[in-house]
Amino acid sequence: MNRLGFKQILSIILLNLIALWLTYGYFVAANPLTIKEVPSKLSCELLVDYPNVIVYGARFSISGRLICEDGIPPQLIVQTLLVCGDIRTLTVNAAVIRDDGTFKVDLETFFPKPSTNKTQCSITVHVISKTISTGLIDKKTLTMIVPS
Amino acid sequence: MKKILEVLLPILMVFSYLKVLSFSGVTSIFMIRRWSMAKPLSIVFINDFIDCLAIAFIALTISLLLAYKHRKYPYFLLILVSALSMVFLAFSLYFYSALISLLVGLFSIIYAVFLKKEVDLLSLARYLFSLLLLIEVAGVAGWVLHLFYGGTNPYREPIPLQDFETKIIHSFSPLTPVLATLFMLSALLLIIVKPLKPIEGSRPAKLLDGFKTFIRDMISNLSKHSEKHDAWSKVFLFSALIIPILATFLLYTPIINPSNMTVGVDILYYVDFLRNAQESSQNDLEFLNRVFSSDRSLTFLMIYSISRIFAMDFKIVSIYLPAILSPFFIFSLYYLTLNLFKNKLYSSLACFLTATGSFTAANFYGGFLANWLGLSLAYLSLAMMIKSIEQYSMRPLLLSILLSILSHLAHPVPWNFLIAAVILIALFAATQKSNERRILKFLTIFIAVNLLYDFIKTRVLKFTGATLVAESVVSTELSLDNLVNFWSTNVFMIYFHVGGAFNFPPTYIFALLGMVVFSIARLLKFDVLKMWVLAGLPLYLFGPDYVQARTLQNIPIDIFASGGLAIILEYLSLKDKILLVLLLIFIYLLYLNNLLRFITNLPF
Numbered sequence: 001m002n003r004l005g006f007k008q009i010l011s012i013i014l015l016n017l018i019a020l021w022l023t024y025g026y027f028v029a030a031n032p033l034t035i036k037e038v039p040s041k042l043s044c045e046l047l048v049d050y051p052n053v054i055v056y057g058a059r060f061s062i063s064g065r066l067i068c069e070d071g072i073p074p075q076l077i078v079q080t081l082l083v084c085g086d087i088r089t090l091t092v093n094a095a096v097i098r099d100d101g102t103f104k105v106d107l108e109t110f111f112p113k114p115s116t117n118k119t120q121c122s123i124t125v126h127v128i129s130k131t132i133s134t135g136l137i138d139k140k141t142l143t144m145i146v147p148s
Numbered sequence: 149m150k151k152i153l154e155v156l157l158p159i160l161m162v163f164s165y166l167k168v169l170s171f172s173g174v175t176s177i178f179m180i181r182r183w184s185m186a187k188p189l190s191i192v193f194i195n196d197f198i199d200c201l202a203i204a205f206i207a208l209t210i211s212l213l214l215a216y217k218h219r220k221y222p223y224f225l226l227i228l229v230s231a232l233s234m235v236f237l238a239f240s241l242y243f244y245s246a247l248i249s250l251l252v253g254l255f256s257i258i259y260a261v262f263l264k265k266e267v268d269l270l271s272l273a274r275y276l277f278s279l280l281l282l283i284e285v286a287g288v289a290g291w292v293l294h295l296f297y298g299g300t301n302p303y304r305e306p307i308p309l310q311d312f313e314t315k316i317i318h319s320f321s322p323l324t325p326v327l328a329t330l331f332m333l334s335a336l337l338l339i340i341v342k343p344l345k346p347i348e349g350s351r352p353a354k355l356l357d358g359f360k361t362f363i364r365d366m367i368s369n370l371s372k373h374s375e376k377h378d379a380w381s382k383v384f385l386f387s388a389l390i391i392p393i394l395a396t397f398l399l400y401t402p403i404i405n406p407s408n409m410t411v412g413v414d415i416l417y418y419v420d421f422l423r424n425a426q427e428s429s430q431n432d433l434e435f436l437n438r439v440f441s442s443d444r445s446l447t448f449l450m451i452y453s454i455s456r457i458f459a460m461d462f463k464i465v466s467i468y469l470p471a472i473l474s475p476f477f478i479f480s481l482y483y484l485t486l487n488l489f490k491n492k493l494y495s496s497l498a499c500f501l502t503a504t505g506s507f508t509a510a511n512f513y514g515g516f517l518a519n520w521l522g523l524s525l526a527y528l529s530l531a532m533m534i535k536s537i538e539q540y541s542m543r544p545l546l547l548s549i550l551l552s553i554l555s556h557l558a559h560p561v562p563w564n565f566l567i568a569a570v571i572l573i574a575l576f577a578a579t580q581k582s583n584e585r586r587i588l589k590f591l592t593i594f595i596a597v598n599l600l601y602d603f604i605k606t607r608v609l610k611f612t613g614a615t616l617v618a619e620s621v622v623s624t625e626l627s628l629d630n631l632v633n634f635w636s637t638n639v640f641m642i643y644f645h646v647g648g649a650f651n652f653p654p655t656y657i658f659a660l661l662g663m664v665v666f667s668i669a670r671l672l673k674f675d676v677l678k679m680w681v682l683a684g685l686p687l688y689l690f691g692p693d694y695v696q697a698r699t700l701q702n703i704p705i706d707i708f709a710s711g712g713l714a715i716i717l718e719y720l721s722l723k724d725k726i727l728l729v730l731l732l733i734f735i736y737l738l739y740l741n742n743l744l745r746f747i748t749n750l751p752f
Contacts, residue, residue, distance in 0.1 A: 005343070011342075011343045011344050014340050018333070022326050022329065025329060026326045028636060029323075029325045029326065029635070
């Protein structure tokens, strides 16, 4: 009868430990929502008020409200991105969503002055929880006036 | 009846799997318009009730057919179980209804295919791949329609045609970190498994010997069948050359990129560096000095030269540089893999998997221009080195050294991997008797010249360079804490880093098989690739997420994947030629969908 030597026993132990470690890895990977603490399902509606026109160099703000069937989940953040023509002219700002679902985000046109006197900008509002987007998004195209 | 079972079983398996996924509330991370979003993998064909009813009806039909043929107790039980699926449906318990249908499908396959051998596995696989092909064709059609006509806002609604394909692939995404880690560990695992040999003369020992013989014969015959499947080789190679060029231009079309953003993250870094160097330099010599003091001098010089020759802005050149870098990379990879496999099909396949897989996707997201160029030169250098060893000739070795120095000038990371792999293979050769000794001489010359060059550049001339970068990464980034938190870091890297470009499970499955093939083949040229992976292991285990991502970016994983596919395709070429063709088309569309999905969602 064949007997197991030290090397075989060591191999079996190591393989089992690695298998356990990999299984743990699978469970971590199968629960991306758990590890990133994102609410699993949101039945919400996002309403945003945008200014009609924005002016280069002047601050402006957008406000809005999140309405959810089961109440507002905690620790949600609203993040806005303003893109005027190119990624270089990108402005990002964020604000915490209050308990009643309302929020207000202030934005500034930080980027270098465009050479034209009028340009199209795209503003996007994302509701995020830590680093993951919840998928709640609103988007609008605005006109930016550049004073001479 | 056999034919009906062969058709119905794959339909039942695929659709019940999709519905189980749908009702289980499983979520995955998708990159949609550059944002990583958690989205449920829910799929509705008509509505939940009709979908489940159709699946339950197919399950019942299969049970009835099996019971009619065999008229035995287990089959009547199967009818009862299938009927239970209908009962659950009547009470709106959709998840349980779909789950029971899936289990009926699994049981029927185990019994009819493996135990009774009533249904041929290869025939079943034919129908399964035909069905999967339809899903892949729908995916490609969906993306192509979107490219031409725009359509549904991908922020809100998934585009139905490509939704099935995307969700099926994403349902396997929890396997990606495990498979990627298993692949990185595989060289070590093979050493751990080595003492566990089956008892001589036993059935497992015979099976293992047969498997090893098949692989060794296959590897030795690859060169003899180099021209076999010539048309497929051409299709894969041509696509590998053209698709990334098209993708580069697609990225800046109004439908894909309405805000005309600069897509590659690092591109602005290249542009800034060159603009600053130009503005702060009095003359060309000073400018060149600034460029050569950086660790990506060749890449900067390339962008600068093209913009000077064609009078174009640095940014425009950098944005469209992938249209030059990608074909050059494919050329290098083809040359390397042709030296490895001595077979056109698998060399072209490796190129295609790279051009449409994670490597190219990550490069587009990150704008890793220098890495692209550096790895192309490192692969060419490795190909030349293999040639010099095989021919026992100095001329290819000199060329290999020259190319490795150019790789050092292009980007520090690929050079570090190349040198680490060659040092490891030299250490391995030093422990071997007789034959490998003469190889040692070549490897020593290669290592010595490269290290001397790096020493002069970094320590004598005090410029930044590869070993300085490696030193800084090892001393500041690697830690035991990263190993303790390995899975959360690794999962985050796979799902979120470079837009989740590495989250593509098929590559890792094929690559793992490739690792087994290369290990059994026991050839020095394959051992170099294994050492390349081994060199990246400490970075992968002890590094933070972006170091792990850089490691995956710089290891030749697609060459392993092609090696893995070689064994499947060679087996099928002996057994079932139709299935071979179906698999080749499936792989083509699967990878094409991957790149289209990524490119379409890359800009805001």
